[in-house]
Amino acid sequence: MEDKKAQIIHSAIQLFQAKGYGGTSVRDIATKAEMNVSLISYYFNNKDGLLRNIFLLYFEKYFQTIEETVFKHSDKEDSEFIYEYIHAILSFHAKEHVLSRFVLREMATDTQLVRELTATYLMKERQYFISLFHKIPVQDTPAIPDRFLLLQFKSMLIMPFLQAQYAREVWQLFPNEPYFVDRHTQVIMQWVTKTWVLPPKQRLKVAY
Amino acid sequence: MEDKKAQIIHSAIQLFQAKGYGGTSVRDIATKAEMNVSLISYYFNNKDGLLRNIFLLYFEKYFQTIEETVFKHSDKEDSEFIYEYIHAILSFHAKEHVLSRFVLREMATDTQLVRELTATYLMKERQYFISLFHKIPVQDTPAIPDRFLLLQFKSMLIMPFLQAQYAREVWQLFPNEPYFVDRHTQVIMQWVTKTWVLPPKQRLKVAY
Incomplete structure (x- = not known):
C-alpha cells in the first residue's frame, strides 16, 4: 500500500518538474506510475491533494532533520553547533x-x-532560525535589522538548490554533491562569523 | 501596434503568475487581453514564442540597467561604485x-x-559580476573559491524578489518598497566589505 503511494508521489514529482504543476494531469501521473486513475483519487482525492501530500512529506522530513541535528549537537560549542546546523x-x-x-x-x-x-511550516522555521541566531555572540557593528540577515541566511541555504541549473551551468558548481555542501557550509559560516554580529538592541527586534 | 503587443505580454504575465505557464492557454491570454487568438499568433507565433519574448524583454531591460549604472558611476571610488551597482x-x-x-x-x-x-544572458551577467568582484581590495582571509561567493552574491540579489511572499509573510519585509531596497543594499554591502576579500591566487580562479 505505502509502496503504491510512494510510487504515485515519485511519478508526480517527476512530471511536475518536467511539465510544471499546471501542465500535468492526474491521467499523466497515473500513466507514468502505471496505475489506475481511481487509485490516485483513493489516496489523494485529486491533484491538489497530491501536491499537498508532497509538501507535507517534504516539510516533515525537513524539520526532522533540524530536530535531530539540534538534539545530536546540543552539547557542542556555539560556532560548531551552527556549523553542524x-x-x-x-x-x-x-x-x-x-x-x-x-x-x-x-x-x-x-x-x-x-x-x-x-x-x-515557514513560521515554524522562523522560530528555529531565531533560536540559532541567538547563539551568535553580541558585538558592536553597524546596526542592521535582524530580519534582513535572516532573509539573507535563508537565501544562502536554499538558493543553490532552487537555481541548481544556474549554479551548474554558470559556475560549474554541483549543489547535490558532498563537496558542494562542505564548501558552501564554510562560505556561509564565514558570513555568519563576520556579519552575524549585532548590538543587543537590534537582536531583540526580531522577536516581536 | 506596440500597445497591443505590450497588452498581450502584460496579460500573459498575469496569467502565468496566477496559473503557471503550463496551466495557461493562448486562448486564456487572448480572453484576458480582449483580443483575437490570431493576433497572438501573428505577433508571437505561439505560447513558447510569447514566453521567449517576455524573457528577452526582461533581460534587455536588466542589462540596460547595469550598463547605465556602470556608465553613470564609473568615476566613483570602488566601494561607492559597488553600492550604486x-x-x-x-x-x-x-x-x-x-x-x-x-x-x-x-x-x-x-x-x-x-x-x-x-x-x-546569465553567462553575460557572470562577466559583469566578475568585473565587479575585481574591484574588491585583496586581503588575506581564509581561502574560499570565488564562485561560491559569486553564487552567494546572486542569491542575495534575487532571493527576496523570487520568494517575495516568504519575505512578506515571515519577516514582514516588502521587497518592492524603496525602504527595502535601501536597507537590503546596506546588508549586502556589509557582506561585501566583510567577506568579499580574498588572496590574489583565489581571485584569479574565477576567470578560467
Whole structure:
C-alpha cells in the first residue's frame, strides 16, 4: 500500500518538474506510475491533494532533520553547533535535490496552499532560525535589522538548490554533491562569523 | 501596434503568475487581453514564442540597467561604485517585481529555452559580476573559491524578489518598497566589505 503511494508521489514529482504543476494531469501521473486513475483519487482525492501530500512529506522530513541535528549537537560549542546546523540543512537539500527544487519553486507561487504552508511550516522555521541566531555572540557593528540577515541566511541555504541549473551551468558548481555542501557550509559560516554580529538592541527586534 | 503587443505580454504575465505557464492557454491570454487568438499568433507565433519574448524583454531591460549604472558611476571610488551597482539591480527588481518574480521562477525550470537563456544572458551577467568582484581590495582571509561567493552574491540579489511572499509573510519585509531596497543594499554591502576579500591566487580562479 505505502509502496503504491510512494510510487504515485515519485511519478508526480517527476512530471511536475518536467511539465510544471499546471501542465500535468492526474491521467499523466497515473500513466507514468502505471496505475489506475481511481487509485490516485483513493489516496489523494485529486491533484491538489497530491501536491499537498508532497509538501507535507517534504516539510516533515525537513524539520526532522533540524530536530535531530539540534538534539545530536546540543552539547557542542556555539560556532560548531551552527556549523553542524547549516551542514545538516544543506545536506538535506542535496539529498532531496529533485524534491527540494520542486517544493522551493512551488513555494514561490501565490496560491491558497502556499499561503497555508507559509503560515505553518515557514513560521515554524522562523522560530528555529531565531533560536540559532541567538547563539551568535553580541558585538558592536553597524546596526542592521535582524530580519534582513535572516532573509539573507535563508537565501544562502536554499538558493543553490532552487537555481541548481544556474549554479551548474554558470559556475560549474554541483549543489547535490558532498563537496558542494562542505564548501558552501564554510562560505556561509564565514558570513555568519563576520556579519552575524549585532548590538543587543537590534537582536531583540526580531522577536516581536 | 506596440500597445497591443505590450497588452498581450502584460496579460500573459498575469496569467502565468496566477496559473503557471503550463496551466495557461493562448486562448486564456487572448480572453484576458480582449483580443483575437490570431493576433497572438501573428505577433508571437505561439505560447513558447510569447514566453521567449517576455524573457528577452526582461533581460534587455536588466542589462540596460547595469550598463547605465556602470556608465553613470564609473568615476566613483570602488566601494561607492559597488553600492550604486547593487542598489541599481535591487531597484530594477523592485520596480519590475511582478515580471522579475515570474522570470526568476521560470529560470528555475529545466527547459530548452531556459538552457539557451542561461548560456547567453546569465553567462553575460557572470562577466559583469566578475568585473565587479575585481574591484574588491585583496586581503588575506581564509581561502574560499570565488564562485561560491559569486553564487552567494546572486542569491542575495534575487532571493527576496523570487520568494517575495516568504519575505512578506515571515519577516514582514516588502521587497518592492524603496525602504527595502535601501536597507537590503546596506546588508549586502556589509557582506561585501566583510567577506568579499580574498588572496590574489583565489581571485584569479574565477576567470578560467
